Amino acid sequence: MDTHLTVEDIEKYLNTSDLSEDYLLWLEQASAHLASCESCQKTLQRAMSADAVCEEAGLQEALRLAEKEDEIRRSILICKLSQMREQTRMAEIIRLLQTGAVSPYILQMSDLSGRQTAVRGETGKSAEELELTCEDGRLKINIYGRDSGHPVTVLLEQEGEPPVVCEALWEEASGQWSAVLDAPRQESTFELYILS
Amino acid sequence: MNHTLVEEIEEEYDEYCKDRERNTDTMYAKLSDYLKGMIAMLIRDGSYIDLEMAEELTQEVLMTIATDKIHTFEKKEAKFTTFCTAIAKNKALDYVRKRNRHRMNSYEAMAEEGYEFTGHQMYQNPERLLILQESRLGQIEAVKKYLQLLMNQKGKPYRTVGCCYTMVLFHRYHPDSKELSSPGWAFEEIREDTVEDSSSRFAREINEWFPRFGLYWGEEFVDGLDEQEGDVYISDMIFGEHFKTKDLENWSLRMRNKLRREMLEEACDILE
Numbered sequence: 001m002d003t004h005l006t007v008e009d010i011e012k013y014l015n016t017s018d019l020s021e022d023y024l025l026w027l028e029q030a031s032a033h034l035a036s037c038e039s040c041q042k043t044l045q046r047a048m049s050a051d052a053v054c055e056e057a058g059l060q061e062a063l064r065l066a067e068k069e070d071e072i073r074r075s076i077l078i079c080k081l082s083q084m085r086e087q088t089r090m091a092e093i094i095r096l097l098q099t100g101a102v103s104p105y106i107l108q109m110s111d112l113s114g115r116q117t118a119v120r121g122e123t124g125k126s127a128e129e130l131e132l133t134c135e136d137g138r139l140k141i142n143i144y145g146r147d148s149g150h151p152v153t154v155l156l157e158q159e160g161e162p163p164v165v166c167e168a169l170w171e172e173a174s175g176q177w178s179a180v181l182d183a184p185r186q187e188s189t190f191e192l193y194i195l196s
Numbered sequence: 197m198n199h200t201l202v203e204e205i206e207e208e209y210d211e212y213c214k215d216r217e218r219n220t221d222t223m224y225a226k227l228s229d230y231l232k233g234m235i236a237m238l239i240r241d242g243s244y245i246d247l248e249m250a251e252e253l254t255q256e257v258l259m260t261i262a263t264d265k266i267h268t269f270e271k272k273e274a275k276f277t278t279f280c281t282a283i284a285k286n287k288a289l290d291y292v293r294k295r296n297r298h299r300m301n302s303y304e305a306m307a308e309e310g311y312e313f314t315g316h317q318m319y320q321n322p323e324r325l326l327i328l329q330e331s332r333l334g335q336i337e338a339v340k341k342y343l344q345l346l347m348n349q350k351g352k353p354y355r356t357v358g359c360c361y362t363m364v365l366f367h368r369y370h371p372d373s374k375e376l377s378s379p380g381w382a383f384e385e386i387r388e389d390t391v392e393d394s395s396s397r398f399a400r401e402i403n404e405w406f407p408r409f410g411l412y413w414g415e416e417f418v419d420g421l422d423e424q425e426g427d428v429y430i431s432d433m434i435f436g437e438h439f440k441t442k443d444l445e446n447w448s449l450r451m452r453n454k455l456r457r458e459m460l461e462e463a464c465d466i467l468e
Contacts (some may be wrong), residue, residue: 007457007464016286024274024282031234031281041237046463048289052296053338054456056376061297062339063367066406069336072329079326106408 005030005040010047073191074100077155080163089153093165096195104157104191105130109184112139128194134183143168143177143194150196154179158190201230202277209276224258230277231257231284238288239295244327253291257284299332338459340409343402345458346451348414353421354391358444359451360398361385368405379444392421 005013009030012023034040053062065072078097081090096102105118118130128145139156146152152168161184168177184190208223235257236250261280269279343364349356361382370378386394395413402411413421 005464007460010460010464011457013285014289016289019268019279019282021272021274024278027282027285028275028278031278031285035234035237041240043464044238045240047460048292049296049334050338050341050459050463051456052293052335053342054452054459056452058297059339059342059363060367060376062335062342063364064371065299065332066336066339066409069333069406069408072332072336076326076329076333079322079329082322 002033004037005033005043010044013044014047014051070103071100073104073157077157077163077193081165084162084165089151089167090165093153093155093195097193102193102195104193106189106191107132108189109134109186112183130192130194137183139181139183141168141179141181141192142174143179146177146194146196148172148175152177152179153195154181155193155195156181156184156190157193158184158188161185201226202275205230205277206275209271213271220262224262227261227277227280228254228258231280234281235284235288238285239292241295241331242327249291253287254284257287260287296335299328299335340406340411341462342455342459343406343409343411344414345455345462347399347411348416349451349454350416351420353395353417355447356417356451357386357391357394357398358382359448360402361394362444362448363451365398365401368401377445377448379442379448382444395421 012018012026013030013034015023034044052058074097078094081094081097084090107116107118112132112134116132118132128143131142131144133140141154143152143154148170154166154168156164156166164181166179166181168179170176171178205223205226208220208226212218212220212223232250232254235253236245236247239246239249239253257280261283265279265283269276346356346360346364358379362379363377365385366375366378366381367373370381389397395417399411399413403409
């Protein structure tokens, strides 16, 4: 087999009930190709993952799993952070995330062409407001609604990149916390945790 | 593919066919070397290769071949090694299917599988937890893709909407049900609504349920709705024409097969 496995080949490969002579002759070719083709190995892994969702029972379980997406993402973030550990407040940050009390702002770079605000909490004194501006590859985050008494840390998470931890600075004149980070990739969805 | 090893195993097998009382230890030792690599490749979990599990599965495969399957093989054109490859492949795929299923379960269920993820122990092995959670995230991505494909279906909109309620939305309201899909529930939910109202409700509810997914009705569906019976009451269609509740079940079955095919096509397309 000189070419990559096709959808038909993958379906045939995933069939576990055929041991006929024809099937074995085909399998010999397919296995030889698969053993030496990393791209087809990856395709097969993806196909197996997709197949698990397509089964009737699999879909039901997958829907249950999808309900826990926030929890799973937070757990991935904690794993990554616990492998970094060099930051002074890391243990405290991990503890805060483990309690599950902090929810991320889920944002898209494509929405940040100008200035964007994101608000959380009750309107009035308890509201937290973020003001985000992206310029020259840097993302500036102004955080309103938090007092100067407790240090604020900004945690940025985007898929495929290590998390970025940044201590915010108190700006006396404007009465706000502010942090500047390298901007996430264009077109990416990213998450911001504001930890205090 | 190690041709020398294959040839050696084939020779050992031919000798065995001539003398069934012959000692087969060497043949099985070589088969073990031959199959282990393939099993390890198939059960690979992202970048993690579980050699211990590959060894365990290989031993189980050899046991199955020795005690049962070897007597069912009759050598014609296909090689004995390919026959063993098929058995090993099936064993590995069964294992991966079970593993994927376990991963969709709770931490408690996973703890039984050897993952110690309760309370403070949860983050004691971050590397292993990371692999597990990234794999679960992969499954969630697959669900998102599946749902979006469902909402992009071309064809009769009332059928697609019926399938959405039967196969998916039912689980929002009956999380612990043993029923895997429910045409009866779907029929009761949508019979008094128009196709358009039912589709709007589904889009609203699915995005409340999974706010990160950002799901939407595809162009094909929306065009179909404009052209066809978007404003018709489903009860009128069901009773006024030739449909029955049972049809929802048949449509769902066909839809599952179609979506499976499309999911596999997507899996193949990604790397092309």
